[in-house]
Amino acid sequence: MKQKVLLGGALVLGICAGIFIYEQRTPAGEQGAGNVVAEKKAPVRREMAEFRMTDFDRGWIRYADGGTMVTEDGGVTWREGAAAESEEAPAEPAAWSGAAPQDKKPDSVMFQSKEYAVKQSQFMTDRLGWVLLPHSAELQHSVLVTTDGGNTWYNEVTPSIRASIQEEKQRQQQMKDEAARYASEGSAKLAIDSPWTLLPDTVSPGDVVLVRHSEPGEVSWQGKTYPLEPSGAGYFTYIPVSMQVKPGTYPIGDQTLTVKAKKFETQYLQVTKQMEAMKQDTQRIQADQKKIDAARSKSAPEFLFSEAFVQPIEGILTTPYGYTRYVNGKLDSTHTAIDLAAKQGTPIKATNDGVVALADSLYLTGNSIYIDHGMGLFSQYAHLSELHVKTGDQVKKGDIIGLVGTTGFSTGPHLHFTFWAHNTPVNPNLFFNTTPFHWLRKEA
Template sequence: MKRRILLGVALVAVLGVGWLLYDQGSSMPDAKSDGTASTATADGADAMPSASQADAAPQAQDIVDFRMLDLDAGWFRYADGAIMVTEDGGVHWRPAGPDWREPVDEDGTGAKEADGDAEKLADEVERAIRAIEAAYTEFLPGETIDYEGRQLAVKRAQPVSGQIGWALAAEGSGLGMPLLVTVDGGQTWHDEVTADLRARMEEEKNRREGRAEEAALYGSPELARKAIKPGWTLLPDRTFPGDVVLVRHGEPGELEWQGKTYKLQPYKAGYFTYLPISRSMEPGLYEIGDGRLIVEEKEFKTQHLEVSKQMESMRENTERIQADQEKVGAARANSAATFLFDSEFIVPLEGRLSTPFGYTRYVNGKLSNSHMAIDLAVPQGTPIKAVNDGGVALADELYLSGNTIYLDHGLGLFSQYAHLSELQVAAGDTVKKGDIIGLVGSTGFSTGPHLHFAFWAHDVPVNPDLFVETTPFQWLKESA
């Protein structure tokens, strides 16, 4: 938990580095000091000189170099040494003040060695964020660009983010404004930043912020770099029958899995769904997009229960059982289309594990079913906590499971609490992690006070042990 807090702090620090460098190292006077031509706007700023405006500029005012620090801040230098700076992605440019200094490239060379856990983690985060952004860069600079049907030699080009980049045409281009911008990966170029271009930049800023926010969920910078990429990510990529996998992709879409279609839902910078691994799934290698999932072999033990004939006869009332299944199915059919939690899951209570997950169960010597939950034996009336944030999808008395609660945690994931003596929430309620939702009992088909605790992913029961003191974002493991 301490490392996760440090990771969040480090992300905030890294995101602020570019702006701080610019803000502390530049001054924005309202009037030009070098006499160069510009277009004044209503707010006193100077619009980016267009090609037509720059045609009449003297040769001494040719642009010789530039750099964008991010999607907002940047500068360019005229041949006579005058500097123009922007803080809105090139919509407006202003002359740099006398105290302005060229920001140092953050390429890691000559950097001071990090001192302390927080600084070391900040360095790791910075490297991870750069690697993530590099994976999403869709503009690769070349020696020439196509500008309005002309092939122009490039003096310098710089990708900024996604499909956004800048290029400075070489001498002899004939352009009055040789500093050009692209927002479509270099297919088209522009000599001024219009409202439409700036809107594209704002969209990319939102995507970058989403990637940075998502990076904090994975537990370490290395795992964030491994997870956040344009293709498919499987969390984890090795699993067992009865488990569940979180799938991430960089684009929206659907996924076919074991005869069912799962829609990828947007969250932060990615698109996600859960894939349940049924208890009966054969071990082997399965392809998911460009990812490979390995399902390993697992053996499940056997449990024998002896119950009274009256209790055994409860299982023969198929009409009531079917009615409850329809009620539960309807409740689980309406799941939030996003994650409803942002922290680790907790255990609902502390108790003796009387039946682990996946046991093959025999009742009075007859094969009954697979126990796709865990049973925690505790005294009658023990309070039960919500294992994470969510919404109450169902809180009702059912025939076999007794007083039962289903909490929706989003994207088709539900936690289940059964055989309760008392319900302390109602359908439609919103709960926070740790809230008391009910009390332990022995209602329904039960041989004594205990909590029957389960997780369901897209109507398939999955192993609750996977969630304890972690989140699905942290199921990805470090490289061996």
């Protein structure tokens, strides 16, 4: 419905996207003898000379007659006013928006089944852009907007178009948030602009890969399916490369994961007959395993950390990751953790932010802690003398969560430490002083 506002001798019948439409009227009290009511004139459309959008909400149009109108809601409404000096320059194209927005400079566009030449264009992202068309009597508004990269153009910002602009604004913020996680601008751009990204794309048995995809879905790996969880502008999951994975190349999405052979050393331990007998109590071991499996079955569907991981203690490495272990001359297991010897009572730090999924006294691993770092990744701390956290606690990187001990199946004070990705133990050395987002070794 048009709003009637009297301005001097003219009645403003309506304002449409910054275009004033006037109807002349003789002032009241002047319709006596000799006075003639002015004839209704055709709508007058001002010629648009230039426009700028300075962000997703604010912009301005300058007319050939020198007037200016501004918007603060993405072009839904316009009002008379001058653009601030800081808003004269156009917004910088988004850095993480796929195809370079600055490369989008159409010479013409299709609108309502007709082709129009473009006088001026501005793309803020690969999807969101505007064009100014030459002044024409048949066009109600010379500025058009697109939210699909130029496939479709609109001369009015309807509620649905406004919603699309806000969605694009949110997408760009998500891209910026995600970009901050990578080691460099080049690696961030490469990951965000790619349909599939493997971090890293070359590994060894016992390692882990962070998979990024531009769309929701899942990843199939070694007979299991891992759902992709949203984070930033992408969708992620970890895939563990167990010690049983054979060297070779494996397709993941449109990428190739290379698994290289790696030799692991052998370790021989001598323990008392009493300790050796501990591993025969399968009933207690299975009861503890149910607790552990339940704790690791639920993980936050997001990354709970934002900084590099730290080593929990500065101990002496007595057993590296991947050693084949013999106990009293008999093949025992592959040691899928690192053992760090330290004095009894040495404070143990949380390797990074997370939530304590389990803090309990267990049969073989003694006083133990599992911390959920999100997306199916957990850190494990075993054989502690004391627990300083409880299940459900939120912890920050560096928080003291317990003390070094020798509880459970242990030959001396040490910390048994490792990571679990989707219930598979993975090499903890990959994480120290870095994050999975820094595992990307390529740049755009």
